[in-house]
Amino acid sequence: MDKKIGFIGCGQMGQAMIQGMIDAKLLKAESIAATALSDETIDFVSDEYGIHISNDNKQLARESDLLFLAIKPYIYHGVIQEIKDEVPPDTVIVTIAAGITLDAIKEAFGRNVKVIRSMPNTPSLVGAGMSVLCPNDFVTEEELADVMEVFESFGEAEIIEEKLMDAVPAISGSSPAFVYMFIEAMADTAVQQGFPRDKAYKIASQAVQGAAKMVKETGRHPGELKDAVCTPGGVTIAGVTELEHSGMRSSIIQAMEACTKKSRELSKGE
Numbered sequence: 594m595d596k597k598i599g600f601i602g603c604g605q606m607g608q609a610m611i612q613g614m615i616d617a618k619l620l621k622a623e624s625i626a627a628t629a630l631s632d633e634t635i636d637f638v639s640d641e642y643g644i645h646i647s648n649d650n651k652q653l654a655r656e657s658d659l660l661f662l663a664i665k666p667y668i669y670h671g672v673i674q675e676i677k678d679e680v681p682p683d684t685v686i687v688t689i690a691a692g693i694t695l696d697a698i699k700e701a702f703g704r705n706v707k708v709i710r711s712m713p714n715t716p717s718l719v720g721a722g723m724s725v726l727c728p729n730d731f732v733t734e735e736e737l738a739d740v741m742e743v744f745e746s747f748g749e750a751e752i753i754e755e756k757l758m759d760a761v762p763a764i765s766g767s768s769p770a771f772v773y774m775f776i777e778a779m780a781d782t783a784v785q786q787g788f789p790r791d792k793a794y795k796i797a798s799q800a801v802q803g804a805a806k807m808v809k810e811t812g813r814h815p816g817e818l819k820d821a822v823c824t825p826g827g828v829t830i831a832g833v834t835e836l837e838h839s840g841m842r843s844s845i846i847q848a849m850e851a852c853t854k855k856s857r858e859l860s861k862g863e
């Protein structure tokens with residue numbers, strides 16, 4: 594790819610995407626630049642990824658073909674005020690924040706800017722990201738294809754309608770946190786039973802990864818795959834019934850609804 598990619602903000606999510614892109618050899622480190630606030634982050638990112646990083650948002654805004662806003666949602670408005678007169682008309686702005694709408698970005702710029710709203714996730718760091726995107730009307734097919742190429746370099750990507758975007762964090766942006774909690778709880782129990790901690794994490798995380806791979810690659814219904822594990826009168830069904838008694842599905846549904854509600858509130862500026 595021969596685009597210049599800029600990241601305003603280079604924390605957890607910015608670094609995950611940059612590492613993913615570099616590992617995938619999508620483009621050379623010289624074609625990626627970023628900004629951050631603290632000297633500590635600037636020094637770390639420069640050493641770790643070999644990209645150009647400074648605290649000059651305006652310069653980055655002038656020089657990037659694809660400009661990622663990888664900052665916290667409450668900082669978006671201030672940063673856009675700072676850069677809005679610097680961004681050339683052909684630049685594609687990519688947002689990654691929960692609850693920041695395409696219209697909110699256009700309004701903050703006060704003109705018809707090209708915007709793609711996205712929701713990536715941190716497994717992008719290891720090339721296993723899941724990102725969901727929606728463009729506004731000013732983005733061309735070719736520009737969307739370029740941005741999809743970026744996201745697909747560090748995982749999988751899907752395009753959806755904006756009305757579904759507030760539901761995405763619960764499914765893919767935030768859900769890694771839920772899965773880490775699940776793995777941590779399994780590993781703690783394994784440690785309680787006498788397993789060394791490193792083996793407990795390895796066994797639990799490989800089981801989770803394998804189950805996800807089964808759903809993706811066999812195309813079989815998750816319920817059917819679960820049934821295939823449950824030997825009649827065996828150990829698995831004892832655990833499954835306990836999970837049903839303690840409301841596991843209901844807890845997951847409630848957590849996902851809370852994420853979606855919060856994203857909708859942020860979208861409305863609440």
Ligand SMILES: NC(=O)C1=CN([C@@H]2O[C@H](COP(=O)(O)OP(=O)(O)OC[C@H]3O[C@@H](n4cnc5c(N)ncnc54)[C@H](O)[C@@H]3O)[C@@H](O)[C@H]2O)C=CC1
Nearest residue numbers: 602603604605606629630663664665666689690691713766
């Ligand atoms: N962490 C995650 O799993 C995910 C985060 N996101 C979104 O990514 C965005 C960033 O989140 P994180 O990377 O987790 O946050 P973070 O706090 O790790 O990184 C934010 C970065 O912004 C920089 N920054 C702050 N003010 C700035 C300014 N005025 N100019 C330039 N840089 C500035 C900080 O130095 C830091 O490098 C958020 O909008 C969040 O909603 C989206 C999907 C997943």
Ligand SMILES: O=C(O)[C@@H]1CCC=N1
Nearest residue numbers: 690691762766767768
């Ligand atoms: O917690 C958040 O708001 C961000 C969006 C999805 C993951 N982290």
